[in-house]
Amino acid sequence: MTGDEDDRKGIAAEWVDGETKVLEAPGDHGAELRLWLRLLTCTTLVETEVRRRLREEFDSTLPRFDLMAQLERARDGMVLGEVSKRMMVSPGNISVLVERLAESGHISRTTSPTDRRVQIIALTPFGRAEFEKMAAAHADWIADLFGRLEAADSTVLMDELARLKGSIVASLARGG
Template identity: 50%
Template sequence: METPAPGLMLDRETKASERPGDHKDELRLWLRMLTCSTLIETEIRNRLREEFKTTLPRFDLMAQLDKSSTGMTVGEVSQRLMVSNGNVTAVVAGLLADGLVDKRAATQDRRVQVLTLTAAGRKAFKAMAERHESWIAELFAGLDQPEIAQLFRLLGQTKTSLHRAIAARANEAAQGDVR
């Protein structure tokens, strides 16, 4: 793998593999992805506050419970939402106070707290979810169906790449602990 002198390098030869240590493309990609996510999140937060006087963490938590008919434990919810257990406990406290969620210890294993939406919670979520879906569609209106499919596919590959890299790092750390 040779690195030609800068002056002689043709544009189409300027590949990452030929510029050891340079990863500006990946960095720009990440910053652009972060911009998109932040724009969407901020807009959805604003609309949830304006139209429903609620917050995104509450909406996200209710969305998880809505998908499960039998209820979910605190741990399951925290895994799905990729937040800490303590955070779930805190957000649930607010939803309990508003009567939107029910929490009860499981009968077999009393360590486990099972969370379910109340009737009021299901009703409130249904109304929000419908609006939420249309907001998202509005935000992505500038992409046609093939572009959406292609972006979805590339983000799928990204997700796989991330899981692999993160797991590799975790393994290294675990090895380090033993030595």
């Protein structure tokens, strides 16, 4: 390992520069591909580490943590569909996660009295306590991983990522 290549997730570093450029794609998309690659590499490195620590230190998973994080703010609970939208995952997925988290006692689940189709889920006191431990550790992990970045770089990154998000969202809105 040279330790410096963004060589993963489909687009090998050489590939974007290489002679294998495909006929139907006349434009030079190398810059965008390299940027995407680098973004993906950073995210994957962090995400893999977070998953590993959640498993090793809390015997938990990222989806469970994410779901509990959504509920953390909502003292009165949240409707399942709302959780699904906020987490940007399918309702069926939430259904399964909720089932397991209810089984382990981390969350409670009630049918809405006004609309019997609606499920309201909320953290139990136990679930809240567990989440708070995980959240504190999680914040430390992230601070550690990002800690060698100067404050100025961090600010610039926030700004540039906001612009990137703007580009992505605009493209999705137009193309979708």
